[in-house]
Amino acid sequence: MSKDTPVVAHTISVLVANEPGILARVVGLFSGRGYNIESLTVAETDAKQSLSRITIVTKGTPMIIEQIKAQLARLVPVYRVRDLTVEGPHIERELALVKVRSTGDKRVEALRLADVFRAKVIDAKADSFVFEVTGSSDKVQTFVGLMETLGLVDVGRTGIVAMSRGGEPL
Amino acid sequence: MKPEESATTGADLLVKALIDEDVEVVFGYPGGAVLPIYDSLFKQNRLRHILVRHEQAAVHAAEGYARSTGKVGVVLVTSGPGATNAVTGLTDALMDSIPIVCLTGQVPTHLIGNDAFQEADTTGITRPCTKHNYLVKAVDALARTVHEAFYVARSGRPGPVVIDLPKDVLMNKHDYTAPPKVAFEHKSYRPQTKPDPKKIAQALEMIIHAKRPVFYAGGGVINSGPKASKLLTQLVHLTGYPITNTLMGLGSFPASDKQFLGMLGMHGTYEANLAMHGCDVMINIGARFDDRITGNLTMFSPGSKKIHVDIDPSSINKNVRVDLAVVGDATLVLEELIKGWKAKQPKVDQKALKAWWAQIETWRARDCLAYKSDKQTIKPQFALERLYHHIKNRDHYITTEVGQHQMWAAQFLKFEQPNRWMTSGGLGTMGYGFPAAVGVQIAHPDALVIDVAGEASILMNIQELSTVAQYRLPVKIFILNNQYMGMVRQWQELLHGSRYSESYMESLPDFVKLAEAFGAKGLRCHEPSKLDDTIKEMIALPHPVIVDVVVDQKENCFPMIPSGAAHNEMLLGPDDKAGKLSDEGMALV
Numbered sequence: 001m002s003k004d005t006p007v008v009a010h011t012i013s014v015l016v017a018n019e020p021g022i023l024a025r026v027v028g029l030f031s032g033r034g035y036n037i038e039s040l041t042v043a044e045t046d047a048k049q050s051l052s053r054i055t056i057v058t059k060g061t062p063m064i065i066e067q068i069k070a071q072l073a074r075l076v077p078v079y080r081v082r083d084l085t086v087e088g089p090h091i092e093r094e095l096a097l098v099k100v101r102s103t104g105d106k107r108v109e110a111l112r113l114a115d116v117f118r119a120k121v122i123d124a125k126a127d128s129f130v131f132e133v134t135g136s137s138d139k140v141q142t143f144v145g146l147m148e149t150l151g152l153v154d155v156g157r158t159g160i161v162a163m164s165r166g167g168e169p170l
Numbered sequence: 171m172k173p174e175e176s177a178t179t180g181a182d183l184l185v186k187a188l189i190d191e192d193v194e195v196v197f198g199y200p201g202g203a204v205l206p207i208y209d210s211l212f213k214q215n216r217l218r219h220i221l222v223r224h225e226q227a228a229v230h231a232a233e234g235y236a237r238s239t240g241k242v243g244v245v246l247v248t249s250g251p252g253a254t255n256a257v258t259g260l261t262d263a264l265m266d267s268i269p270i271v272c273l274t275g276q277v278p279t280h281l282i283g284n285d286a287f288q289e290a291d292t293t294g295i296t297r298p299c300t301k302h303n304y305l306v307k308a309v310d311a312l313a314r315t316v317h318e319a320f321y322v323a324r325s326g327r328p329g330p331v332v333i334d335l336p337k338d339v340l341m342n343k344h345d346y347t348a349p350p351k352v353a354f355e356h357k358s359y360r361p362q363t364k365p366d367p368k369k370i371a372q373a374l375e376m377i378i379h380a381k382r383p384v385f386y387a388g389g390g391v392i393n394s395g396p397k398a399s400k401l402l403t404q405l406v407h408l409t410g411y412p413i414t415n416t417l418m419g420l421g422s423f424p425a426s427d428k429q430f431l432g433m434l435g436m437h438g439t440y441e442a443n444l445a446m447h448g449c450d451v452m453i454n455i456g457a458r459f460d461d462r463i464t465g466n467l468t469m470f471s472p473g474s475k476k477i478h479v480d481i482d483p484s485s486i487n488k489n490v491r492v493d494l495a496v497v498g499d500a501t502l503v504l505e506e507l508i509k510g511w512k513a514k515q516p517k518v519d520q521k522a523l524k525a526w527w528a529q530i531e532t533w534r535a536r537d538c539l540a541y542k543s544d545k546q547t548i549k550p551q552f553a554l555e556r557l558y559h560h561i562k563n564r565d566h567y568i569t570t571e572v573g574q575h576q577m578w579a580a581q582f583l584k585f586e587q588p589n590r591w592m593t594s595g596g597l598g599t600m601g602y603g604f605p606a607a608v609g610v611q612i613a614h615p616d617a618l619v620i621d622v623a624g625e626a627s628i629l630m631n632i633q634e635l636s637t638v639a640q641y642r643l644p645v646k647i648f649i650l651n652n653q654y655m656g657m658v659r660q661w662q663e664l665l666h667g668s669r670y671s672e673s674y675m676e677s678l679p680d681f682v683k684l685a686e687a688f689g690a691k692g693l694r695c696h697e698p699s700k701l702d703d704t705i706k707e708m709i710a711l712p713h714p715v716i717v718d719v720v721v722d723q724k725e726n727c728f729p730m731i732p733s734g735a736a737h738n739e740m741l742l743g744p745d746d747k748a749g750k751l752s753d754e755g756m757a758l759v
């Protein structure tokens with residue numbers, strides 16, 4: 001595979017048994033084999049069957065992406081690996097909490113922009129807001145960027161969760 | 171009887187579970203955390219425990235046992251240092267896909283994470299060097315975990331599995347659950363063993379229409395079981411095509427067969443490597459395009475269509491893009507290919523095949539393993555030729571250490587059957603061969619088991635002489651003593667201006683006396699003319715024997731494909747000079 005093969009970001013969903021060490025296995029696989037993790041989210045999604053869903057955004061050449069999927073699928077507690085980027089249309093969402101401290105015009109402008117981005121105010125003090133914004137990573141990034149000149153003091157982002165469109169389960 | 175008396179301790183339950191998994195032998199070393207297990211072992215006589223002298227050796231012995239029997243090798247070590255000492259062996263087993271279950275002691279659950287005495291984060295440390303690992307937190311999960319661990323270790327692509335056992339879990343009481351009577355079904359782990367019939371049909375088409383084909387078979391064929399080797403041989407005979415083996419695949423096809431081109435790769439034969447380079451269809455069965463095989467990837471077999479049969483989908487398209495991937499167990503895939511071939515009765519292009527064989531014969535005629543013999547000093551190649559001459563008509567098992575002697579053994583000893591050759595391929599672990607030979611000898615008490623060793627490697631697990639003495643194992647250690655870390659010296663000669671930095675073996679022991687110190691027999695041979703007698707004596711002795719064969723210090727192992735070079739840039743002998751290696755090549759291992 002030549003060096004100039006395009007490096008593309010892929011969003012991969014992994015259904016795993018929710019057991020101790022599973023996240024370490026996945027993360028260790030990426031660090032041990034030198035793969036990128038752009039974003040990673042994980043939480044239990046089925047308490048009865050004790051299943052967790054991991055969403056990973058990673059970058060690589062097609063050959064590397066294929067390897068990553070095969071390596072993930074090979075882990076004993078992994079049920080399913082789906083590459084949402086190649087398997088039809090899907091949606092991605094991220095949530096961020098954005099803390100802004102400002103007064104006067106800047107405070108008004110922050111609130112106005114929050115409205116444009118449909119960000120919710122979830123905490124307000126005389127000189128600060130905490131906004132909750134959800135959407136694509138791009139949207140979240142744009143909002144955070146705009147807040148930079150308006151008194152941004154803190155950001156927390158969840159990383160991406162994603163799902164295929166239509167009625168099929170993972 | 172009160173109910174609590176009828177219940178079993180975790181340790182007893184563990185022993186029961188092992189027996190139900192058909193375990194006969196455990197290689198281990200005791201310590202505080204596993205004392206309950208040793209107590210349970212003491213009270214029974216179904217399981218045999220072999221006391222090694224270092225935990226690394228326990229794993230290698232279990233590997234030798236596993237590889238020579240096809241069964242899962244079992245290891246038992248204590249917490250902390252016991253577990254960390256086992257790590258090299260586990261990594262070795264992972265790289266070479268050897269089924270191992272390694273039981274490690276652990277501090278009691280309430281102390282985990284407290285930096286307790288002899289605590290190590292065993293599951294954390296072994297996560298990247300096992301196929302899977304478990305920490306058993308409660309006794310009610312113990313039996314189930316053991317059964318699952320054996321399933322995971324032996325199914326799909328085999329590998330090592332660790333079960334970490336806190337001491338309180340071993341002492342708590344619980345009833346035993348026997349393994350499931352039906353075939354074990356794991357909830358998430360379901361390796362694909364049956365090949366897709368469409369892929370089989372496509373593979374057959376490619377194989378039938380090949381003009382310059384080559385079979386390239388690896389350790390996966392051995393791991394699939396002896397039947398796979400039979401089937402491979404049958405298919406290769408049906409087609410009339412040439413075949414080469416990887417280091418791990420030796421024995422999957424009879425070496426004396428005319429269709430066999432020898433081993434391929436860095437120290438493979440001229441004919442095998444050039445056939446790989448020049449073929450138009452490559453049929454890879456159970457090999458993984460390892461960097462020791464491919465050399466420079468951009469120049470690897472540039473004109474061929476490649477079929478890759480592997481049970482592990484992650485091996486496919488990892489290093490080399492292939493044209494057709496067939497995921498499945500080698501036995502099942504070979505069965506289908508043979509069935510398909512017989513049903514079709516295909517007419518292969520005999521003219522093309524004849525021309526291809528004629529080409530191969532010209533490569534063969536180079537006699538790439540030829541070496542300059544010497545009347546005064548024993549050439550290592552000569553020593554192995556003579557060794558082979560004396561063992562070829564009796565059942566024998568060969569293990570090796572790592573270095574030049576290992577490559578010469580692969581080149582000069584001929585393997586006619588699977589499971590007779592144990593060597594550390596993927597990890598290249600010096601110190602593997604002797605403990606592996608211990609494991610093989612335990613499994614095959616009456617067989618001739620020989621560790622072909624270097625004088626440097628053998629010192630890495632030499633303590634096992636004590637094990638061999640205790641169990642009266644007639645293991646033979648055949649040292650090709652060149653007083654150098656020969657393989658290191660060879661690279662320094664070729665790549666670092668002959669600056670032999672730290673590769674001379676200073677202050678070696680007197681191996682004859684060393685053998686005697688452990689109650690074994692020591693033999694030494696300097697002269698080519700006395701070699702036959704020495705070998706005969708070694709074979710005839712019913713004891714463990716160390717043979718110190720004093721060989722030429724300067725001999726190098728050829729052919730050699732220098733790192734970063736292509737198959738057709740092979741050095742055939744000392745007079746071939748390596749072209750200037752690229753920086754990239756120099757950086758390769």
Ligand SMILES: Cc1ncc(C[n+]2csc(CCOP(=O)(O)OP(=O)(O)O)c2C)c(N)n1
Pocket residue numbers: 571572573574575576598599600601623624625626627628650652654655656657658
């Ligand atoms: C545990 C370990 N350490 C270091 C190496 C690197 N190494 C590879 S071959 C070799 C020299 C082996 O010397 P010897 O056993 O005498 O074999 P020879 O090459 O001389 O036949 C060394 C140091 C290794 N393979 N394994």
Ligand SMILES: [Mg+2]
Pocket residue numbers: 573624625626650651652653654655656
């Ligand atoms: Mg040596």
